[in-house]
Amino acid sequence: MLRPHDLLQLNDYRLGGDAPEWARSAITKAPWVVVRRAATEPGTVATGIRGSDRSQRYATTVPVGAVAQVVTPEQLSTRNTHARNLPAMHALWRVSPDLDRLGLPWGPTGSVGFELATGEPTVTAASDLDLVVRVDRLASSTLQHLSHVAALLAAAPVRVDCQVETRYGAVALAEVSNREVLVRTADGPRLMALLDGAP
Secondary structure (H helix, E strand, O other), X not given: OOOOOOEEEEOOOOOOOOOXXXXXXXXXXXXXXXXXXXXXXXXXXXXXXXXXXXXXXXXXXXXXXXXXXXXOHHHHOOOOOOOOOOHHHHHHHHHHHHXXXXXXXXXXXXXXXXXXXXXXXXXXXXXXXXXXXXXXXXXXXXXXXXXXXXHHHHOOOOOEEEEEXXXXXXXXXXXXXXXXXXXXXXXXXXXXXXEOOEO
């Protein structure tokens, strides 16, 4: 099952005529897209294409049959041994042991994840480190662990944006200590209580 933040390598896929030229160029250079959180027609998946500039993001859908390979953030958590010498990459090396001790599936997303998956040099000296942690259930004990990790990530050498993915949607790690948080779902944001059994 494809999930938000998964990276998809496409097989001989061409964008529709309404796509901007930069998106066409990007998909030709590196035929990779990231799974978005959005409802789609059966047999298709919501994806996003990233350009060379931070402002260049293009939302589209692709047929599942066009997917040649799936790389998850979790698979990338151990793929940083040959990463380039940049602050966001150093931050990943630094926080990896703490996230491993959390005992939950996690991995890098954003520009760091994209570069580790594709080999394309998308990380810059000013890049943040984007992460995702996946949980089936936000029980009290899990919330305590996540709050501890949030404090550790706050001390990282670059800004770290960590999303906690639940079965209902995504929550910003910085908000897990709140009683109610804004959860990003496929149907839009929802205010939900973080109690045992929900989400």
